[in-house]
Amino acid sequence: MAELKYLTGFGNEFATEDPRCPGALPEGQNNPQVCPYGLYAEQLSGSAFTCPRPANKRSWLYRILPSVRHKPFAPVEQGALTHNWDEAEPEPNQLRWLPFTVPKPNEKKIDFVTGLHTLCGAGDAKSRNGLAIHVYTCNTSMIDRCFNNSDGDFLIVPQLGVLLITTEFGKMMVEPNETCVVQQGMRFSVEVFGETRGYILEVFGAHFELPDLGPIGANGLANPRDFLVPTAWYEDRKVPSGYTVINKYQGKMFAAQQDFSPFNVVAWHGNYTPYKYNLTNFMVINSVEFDHADPSIFTVLTAKSTRPGVAIADFVIFPPRWGVANNTFRPPYYHRNCMSEFMGLIKGHYEAKAEGFQPGGGSLHSIMTPHGPDADCFEKASQADLKPERVADGTMAFMFESSFSMAVTKWGLDTSSKTQQEKPEDHG
Numbered sequence: 441m442a443e444l445k446y447l448t449g450f451g452n453e454f455a456t457e458d459p460r461c462p463g464a465l466p467e468g469q470n471n472p473q474v475c476p477y478g479l480y481a482e483q484l485s486g487s488a489f490t491c492p493r494p495a496n497k498r499s500w501l502y503r504i505l506p507s508v509r510h511k512p513f514a515p516v517e518q519g520a521l522t523h524n525w526d527e528a529e530p531e532p533n534q535l536r537w538l539p540f541t542v543p544k545p546n547e548k549k550i551d552f553v554t555g556l557h558t559l560c561g562a563g564d565a566k567s568r569n570g571l572a573i574h575v576y577t578c579n580t581s582m583i584d585r586c587f588n589n590s591d592g593d594f595l596i597v598p599q600l601g602v603l604l605i606t607t608e609f610g611k612m613m614v615e616p617n618e619t620c621v622v623q624q625g626m627r628f629s630v631e632v633f634g635e636t637r638g639y640i641l642e643v644f645g646a647h648f649e650l651p652d653l654g655p656i657g658a659n660g661l662a663n664p665r666d667f668l669v670p671t672a673w674y675e676d677r678k679v680p681s682g683y684t685v686i687n688k689y690q691g692k693m694f695a696a697q698q699d700f701s702p703f704n705v706v707a708w709h710g711n712y713t714p715y716k717y718n719l720t721n722f723m724v725i726n727s728v729e730f731d732h733a734d735p736s737i738f739t740v741l742t743a744k745s746t747r748p749g750v751a752i753a754d755f756v757i758f759p760p761r762w763g764v765a766n767n768t769f770r771p772p773y774y775h776r777n778c779m780s781e782f783m784g785l786i787k788g789h790y791e792a793k794a795e796g797f798q799p800g801g802g803s804l805h806s807i808m809t810p811h812g813p814d815a816d817c818f819e820k821a822s823q824a825d826l827k828p829e830r831v832a833d834g835t836m837a838f839m840f841e842s843s844f845s846m847a848v849t850k851w852g853l854d855t856s857s858k859t860q861q862e863k864p865e866d867h868g
């Protein structure tokens with residue numbers, strides 16, 4: 441496949457045409473009486489029409505047929521995806537999962553959508569406030585099927601296998617150690633190339649933003665120019681046997697048939713787009729004299745709540761970096777947090793956790809659940825010679841941190857990946 445081209449910048453006003461159709465973008469207006477090439481103009485709104493300018497998001501898509509040309513939506517098999525937070529009793533203990541099992545291609549063919557499993561979450565899509573954490577495990581590409589999430593935005597963290605994501609806005613290749621965001625309502629289809637696994641942070645009612653930098657200044661952490669946005673790409677493809685548009689709406693899966701590919705957008709402009717980001721571009725800030733800084737210094741993206749400084753969810757990474765602090769216990773401190781902490785591991789190991797935390801697995805430390813380094817880590821770090829040292833080289837752990845008190849799903853508690861929680865005697 442030819443190298444994909446991307447536009448650059450976080451939240452910019454972009455304009456792009458498939459090079460096969462120069463002049464497809466109307467000039468000077470959004471909906472001329474007749475669009476170039478006889479295309480249909482369609483707006484996709486990502487914010488209320490009346491949101492203040494900095495938060496106002498919409499894009500104009502110029503397409504061969506309008507999205508409305510579909511048969512009715514009807515409920516379909518739900519699998520392990522749910523927004524029902526009352527399936528299981530509350531569980532305040534530390535939870536830990538071994539790598540989530542990926543189905544072998546010769547066993548059962550599972551694509552990205554059928555491979556979605558909800559682990560935990562809170563709040564709801566109806567009142568537009570909350571989150572869900574899913575894992576996807578799949579082995580097959582979506583063929584003549586696309587997905588759109590009417591409930592919220594997906595921040596996708598691939599851990600195993602590359603995703604080739606075709607969206608209405610164009611194509612993105614996303615590999616482990618990268619992340620991508622597909623926002624509410626954007627149709628996409630996922631091609632995979634073998635056994636594939638990753639994590640999804642879904643937020644309802646907010647979009648991801650770059651965190652404010654305060655005294656850090658104008659640069660640092662995830663820099664806006666490193667975010668990549670697809671360029672327009674279309675196919676003019678009739679599908680007489682039926683193309684399936686899957687729609688997650690209020691936590692339920694629906695499907696509608698149409699007789700053409702939805703990836704028929706010849707040109708688009710706007711600031712409401714999917715995007716991707718390579719985690720190695722993160723400009724890491726840390727303590728250079730003493731003490732362990734809070735992990736908020738590693739925030740890549742935040743989905744803010746209406747309370748200042750309080751996130752519906754943050755996406756935080758633990759990248760390779762130098763540890764230099766003097767007279768300091770350098771690993772994460774023991775703590776109890778008024779936030780929920782779900783952690784996953786893309787590669788390598790995480791300094792503060794015992795053996796059970798492996799790439800492709802996860803852990804949940806819920807609100808006020810005590811946690812911290814295991815005894816071995818405590819012992820070593822308390823006696824370490826504090827010379828400058830590389831921390832976490834070759835590794836990438838991450839955290840979805842939320843102000844919501846999350847419920848764990850039945851699947852999350854019953855999956856064979858669920859393992860022994862940390863034992864008190866492992867600590868301190």
Ligand SMILES: O=C(O)Cc1cc(O)ccc1O
Pocket residue numbers: 733734735771772773775777781792805811812839
């Ligand atoms: O619990 C964890 O491992 C995540 C975490 C890391 C850190 O450096 C400080 C606080 C924190 O919650």
Ligand SMILES: [Fe+2]
Pocket residue numbers: 775777781805811
């Ligand atoms: Fe923590």
